[in-house]
Amino acid sequence: xxxxxxxxxxxxxxxxxxxxxxxxxxxxxxxxxxxxxxxxxxxxxxxxxxxxxxxxxxxxxxxxxxxxxxxxxxxxxxxxxxxxxxxxxxxxxxxxxxxxxxxxxxxxxxxxxxxxxxxxxxxxxxxxxxxxx
Numbered sequence: 001x002x003x004x005x006x007x008x009x010x011x012x013x014x015x016x017x018x019x020x021x022x023x024x025x026x027x028x029x030x031x032x033x034x035x036x037x038x039x040x041x042x043x044x045x046x047x048x049x050x051x052x053x054x055x056x057x058x059x060x061x062x063x064x065x066x067x068x069x070x071x072x073x074x075x076x077x078x079x080x081x082x083x084x085x086x087x088x089x090x091x092x093x094x095x096x097x098x099x100x101x102x103x104x105x106x107x108x109x110x111x112x113x114x115x116x117x118x119x120x121x122x123x124x125x126x127x128x129x130x131x132x133x
Contacts, residue, residue: 035112043108046120050106053084054124061093061100062126068095077102089121098128 061077073093077100081088086104093100105119 032113039111039113042111043120046106046108047122049085050104050120050122051124053081053086053106054102054104054122056084057081057086057088057091057102057104058093058100058124058126061091061102062128065093065095065097065100066128066130073100098130100126100128 057077057080060080061073064071064073064076073095074088074091077091077093078088081102081104084104086106088102089105090103091100093102101123102125103121103123105121107119108116110116
């Protein structure tokens with residue numbers, strides 16, 4: 001065997017396994033990116049659910065203000081918040097007024113990379129505009 005062939009063979013032998021390291025590093029990067037995307041999606045989903053729950057709660061409270069059925073507008077807003085997977089934090093919707101302001105909270109849950117996601121909050125306002133009799 002010539003010195004040149006022996007040198008090439010030794011160089012190839014020393015590089016064995018380097019592709020495995022690159023593949024493992026690439027897979028780790030893809031995994032971390034995927035987990036980050038999943039966390040962002042979970043937070044955005046919770047924020048959208050919070051907005052929907054706040055809108056529904058405010059509209060339900062405003063309907064009770066416009067057409068009283070005897071129930072408390074705040075209780076109705078809380079029921080709509082729970083039905084939409086949220087918790088009513090605040091309801092400024094006193095009987096006799098023409099405006100309902102609500103704030104709801106939706107839990108985000110545990111996230112992969114960013115720890116506990118705490119919660120997403122949303123505010124909504126609905127105004128009763130009835131024509132004069």
